[in-house]
Amino acid sequence: MAESTMANGNANTSDWQDRYYHVDQVLDRPGPRTDPSFAAGEGVKDFLRNKCKILVIGAGGLGCExxxxxxxxxxxxxxxxxxxxIDISNLNRQFLFRPKDVGKPKAIVAxxxxxxxxxxVKVTPYYGKIQDKDDDYYLQFNLVICGLxxxxxxxxxxxxxVNLVDPENPESLKPLIDGGTEGFKGQARVILPTISSCYECSLDMLNKPTAFPICTIANTPRLPEHCIEWASVLEWPRVHGDKKVDTDDPEHIGWLFQVASKRAREFNIEGVTWSLTQGVVKNIIPAIASTNAIIxxxxxxxxxxxxxxxxxxxxxxxMLIGTDGVYSYTFQYEKRDDCPVCGGExxxxxxxxxxxxxRLIDTLTERQDIQIKKPSLSSGDMHIYFQAPPQLEQATRPNLEKKVSELVKDGGEITVTATTLPFSLSLRVTFT
Ligand SMILES: [Zn+2]
Incomplete structure (x- = not known):
């Protein structure tokens, strides 16, 4: 971009044409910066600037960049x-926002x-959920980038x-570029739906899920996080009544830390620390502006x-790992045949x-490669357990106490669904 434009933000026509001067160095002719077979020239520039429609999901730390x-x-x-x-705490890194914008929708201000x-440049915002939009909406784009x-x-x-892909229509395949950061770590990936591995294929690469089943927390804690959740979800309201935990109050965190540590000792669990307590309670995903910039x-x-x-x-x-010096690593994540979204098995x-x-429901919630919150289970025509609607939940609740082996035969299939996910997971169960 021309320096004068940088300085005053008031582009006149000549700045306007200069703006892409450096990009044009790449696009005008094949050269050392491009693939030898690159079909350079006006056609490419015309596509990029006049025809390509791109969707960005998220206008936060990554989205602004x-x-x-x-x-x-x-x-x-x-x-x-x-x-x-926009929240005031966003302003340190979400540089498209100013103090006067606090309270306004991120998409619109950005x-x-x-x-x-x-x-x-035309930017069309939508202030709302991705779930509000239908297939026709997503079909209009050439590319999707997620910064969530x-x-x-x-x-x-x-x-x-993935569901949008129609083998008869190559245009229905929308490359998805996904970025994510956590502190000094981050990743960027390119997903070609149905062709390359998808987001679901690699779900087990994520850090531990932060939601734990309540009966594990109450009865059978195994992890330090279970003890901390016990302190904040069960003990805090029992002792303090309606008073909410203030996650910024060191006294509140201190209380939870003490109570969780005591519980951990009773169950011989190690690893409850002050910072873990704070992390679990606040559900912190630390954001570092420069990691966001790289990703x-x-x-x-x-x-x-x-x-x-x-x-x-x-x-x-x-993959970018900045926690121990700087290390980056690029690899081909493989498609999983039993991926519930793109695998089919x-x-x-x-x-x-x-x-x-x-117990099975708890496991589905906890397992790294599944992570389904509030799953509903069925097998063939039989409703095993449904979380909703309330009548069906009530009717199927007695099954929670039953053994899975009484309801499903060895090698039988269970279908797992959740209202938050637009697909179902098919499990083949064997008993040991
Ligand atoms: Zn997949």
Whole structure:
């Protein structure tokens, strides 16, 4: 971008044409910076600037970076979805927002900022949930970039794009670029729905889920996190009544830490610390602006390469580890045949003959490769347990105490669904 434009933000026509001068160095002719077979020239520039429609999910820490990068590399028809409003704590890193914007929708403020700052770029915001939109909406895009901090939203977006693929219609395949950060760590990946591994295929790479089943917390704690949840979810309300935990109050955290430590000693569990207590209670995902910048930049470079075919794109997983020096690693994550979204085969699960339905549900919630909150279970025509509607929950509740082996035969299939996920998981159960 021309320096004068940087300084005053007031682009006149000549700045406007200069804006993509450096990008054009890459796009005008094949060269050392591009793939030898790259079909450079006006056609590519025309596609990038006049035809390519890109959707950004999330206008937070990653989203702000992504929007700025896309606009400055020449994407001109950008859409953004975000369901949040701006909080004062966002301002240190979400640089499209100012103190006057606190309380306003992120998507709308971000779109206005980019359009004012980079004339000629159109950003269409949607303030709401990704689930509000239907297949036709998603079909209009050439590419989707996710910059989210929610596993649930990513799973939904991933499954939606996989389901969208119609083998008869190549246009229905929408590459998904997913970025994520946590402290000094991050990852960027390119998902070609149904072709490469999908988000669901690699679910077990995530850190531990933060939601724990209540009966584990109450009766059979095994992890330090279970003890901390016991202190905050069960003991705090019992002792303090209606008073809410203030996660910024050191006295409150101290109380939870003491109570959780005592519980951990009773069950011989190690690892309850002050910082873990604070982490579990606040459910903190620490955000570092510069990690977001690295990951967002990687995602946008991939978007640029895919949109222009100027160079080979990521195949398919880039990992950044900044906790111990700087280490990055790129590998091809493999598709899982038993992936509930893109695999088609049932997942095998081996459980004890003695396990109750409730125990199985706990396991589904906890297992790294499944992580289904509030699963409903059925087998063939039989409702094993349904979380909703209330009448069905009540009717199936007695099954929670029953053994799975009484309800399903060895090698039988159980279908697992959850209202938050647009797919079902098929389990083949064997008993030991
Ligand atoms: Zn998959």
């Amino acid at each position: 992504i929007l700025a990068n896309l606009a400055l590399t020449g994407f001109k028809d950008i859409h953004v979805i975000d369901m949040d409003t 779109a206005e900022f980019i359009m004012k700052r980079v004339p000629g 901090d929610s596993v649930e939203a990513r799973r939904w977006m991933n499954a939606t794009l 967002a930049a990687s995602c946008c470079n991939e978007a640029f390469k895919i949109a222009t075919s100027s160079a080979a794109y990521l195949d398919n997983y880039f 049932s997942m095998d699960i081996s459980i004890s003959k003695e396990w109750t339905v409730e």
